[in-house]
Amino acid sequence: MKYEALSKEIIKQVGGKENINGLTHCITRLRFKLKNESLANTEVLKNMDGIVTVIQSGGQYQVVIGNHVPEVYAQVMAAGGLQDGGAEEASSERMSLFNRFIDIISGVFSPTLGVLAATGMIKGFTALFLTLGLFTKTSGTYEILNALGDCLFYFFPVFLGYTSAKKFGSNIFIGMAIGATLVYPSFSSITAGGEPLYTLFSGTIFESPVYITFLGIPVILMTYTSSVIPIIISTYIGSKLEGFFKKVIPSVVRTFLVPFFTLLVTVPLALIAIGPVSTWAGQLLGQGTLFLYNLSPVIEGLLVGAFWQVFVIFGLHWGLVPIAINNMAVLKSDPILAASFGASFAQTGAVLAILLRTKNVKLKSLSVPAIISGIFGVTEPAIYGVTLPRKKPFVLSCIAAAVGGGIVGLMGTKGYILGGLGIFGIPSYISPEGMDKGFYGAIAAIVISFILGFLLVFFSGFKDEETAEKRSTETPRGNLVKQETVASPLKGQVRALSELTDEAFSTGAMGKGIAIEPLEGKVYSPVDGVLTTLFASGHAIGITSSNGVDILIHVGKDTVKLKGKYFTPRAKQGDTVTKGQLLMEFDAAAIREAGYTLTTPVIISNSGDVLDVIETDQKNIDYREKLLTVMI
DSSP states (O other): OTTHHHHHHHHHHTTOGGGEEEEEEOSSEEEEEESOGGGSOHHHHHTSTTOOEEEEETTEEEEEOOTTHHHHHHHHHHHHTOOTTSOOOOOGGGSOHHHHHHHHHHHHHGGGHHHHHHHHHHHHHHHHHHHTTSSOTTSHHHHHHHHHHHHHHHTHHHHHHHHHHHHHTSOHHHHHHHHHHHTOHHHHHHHHHOEEOOOTTBTTTBOOOEEEEETTEEEEEOOOTTOOHHHHHHHHHHHHHHHHHHHHSOGGGHHHHHHHHHHHHHHHHIIIIIHHHHHHHHHHHHHHHHHHHHHOHHHHHHHHHHHHHHHHHHTGGGGTHHHHHHHHHHTSOBSTGGGGTTHHHHHHHHHHHHHHHOOOHHHHHHHHHHHHHHHTTOOHHHIIIIIGGGSHHHHHHHHHHHHHHHHHHHHTOOBSSOOOSGGGGGGGGOBTTBSOHHHHHHHHHHHHHHHHHHHHIIIIIOOOOOOHHHHHHHOOTTOOOOEEEEEOSSOEEEEOGGGOSOHHHHTSTTOEEEEEEESSSEEEOSSSEEEEEEOTTSSEEEEEETTSOEEEEEOSSSGGGGTTTTEEESSOTTOEEOTTOEEEEEOHHHHHHTTOOOOEEEEETTGGGSSEEEEOOOSEEOTTSEEEEEEO
């Protein structure tokens, strides 16, 4: 129950369980599909302990947690009463075509990635031990480890039948049955001895097709083991047929007749048309990516290496994952993802440089776990917690990753399995013939990316942030510490944050500050500065003062659910505002009548970057009176 409180707060801040259409997770992120993303308190989530950041991309609301995301996911599912990733509803019509594609790909592949990486690592280390002569191909040890390493990828259509059916909202066992039929062992022997249908392009682009007949219709037999495209398309069509049969078949016999007719129509259709066409499409895709790679492996490596971390931030790397898996199935190797191998090491080298250069205790504490995660290929803690907020280190790490990608292209490095991340990914680049030039290119790429990322940031890319402790000890004698006076934005009764029922504020997790029980429905600017955040619901305002103090004014509890009703903004996000300027009005009586409390926290959200926050000792306060004194 370690993450129970965090999980409940996440559900609350994404708009409640009634706002959740679906939930999945990958290595570091909770991936929500929300009915209305505007109901989510993004800034609150970003500033919560236990959350690295929030990304809105690919039609998903992604809450980046870190390495313990499986535990948090389990608690969120339990706390929200969600089943199988939440109640999926048809919200794709609000997505762009590209976002729908990314959503489908991530939904289908992300549940398999952990086991896929694990079995790939076993296969990679088996190849390594075989190369080192620790056992031979005839030994029982090799046979067992090789079968274990091959099992998921060989029977991939069965696993993808499960995840695809789950994604498309159909019976998961129907999806698995379709996948199992595609890899049915007897088809392999028929393929070996069947009749050739035609030989156009045979042996060049398309594999030689042979056929049997089904009700007199030629069935082109293909090899579907390790394939990805045929099963996804077949399961999608099967889900539509299942929906149709559910409508026309009486409920009393629906349990067995719906699967009966769905499989009876889908499987022959898959073998007669969907499978061959999608297999040829996959072969063309593989040949196409190989053609582009052969035009200039170095340029391809430079580009993939440089932008890989950007792709990860926005979730766009999902567009390349199925291409890589398809290449491994069709071409038996993949050069595309290989170019990204150095990226995590470049990021790790950059964070190590920051760790050694910074005197900021908080930054040091963030850097150590980020380095450990980066070594094992998980870079989100490094990106979101360390390099990206400081911009230049992130850019320099991308440059180092580009050099690593160029080396991979130059050396002709290819991945032969989709194995582990980081250092566990090294065996993935061992060719079936053993350690060749490409393998040593992969080693050179990660070493040079790491060293270059470190050197670039250490010598030119990082200016340490002055800490509060440093400023307090280095303030010249005779100079006063700078102060920022925060005026009261409301009129009312002053209350301590600890009195609030909202843990995000009462525990100080959001920052130091004070609360006001308003007497009137007006909010005035407490400082001169910029209105950096104005929630669409109007219930919360973020202001950055001219001295760099970040102030959050959150009117009431759970008022985001009103969706802007009773709130009237008098300024807009991005405006330069002056102390005492009217920012917003709200109907206090109507909001209270709707069942909401209006106690309003006024928070210094960057409290960790200032010396101290001193609260007023007044019990009642009027507009523009001194509320907080911030020691900078």
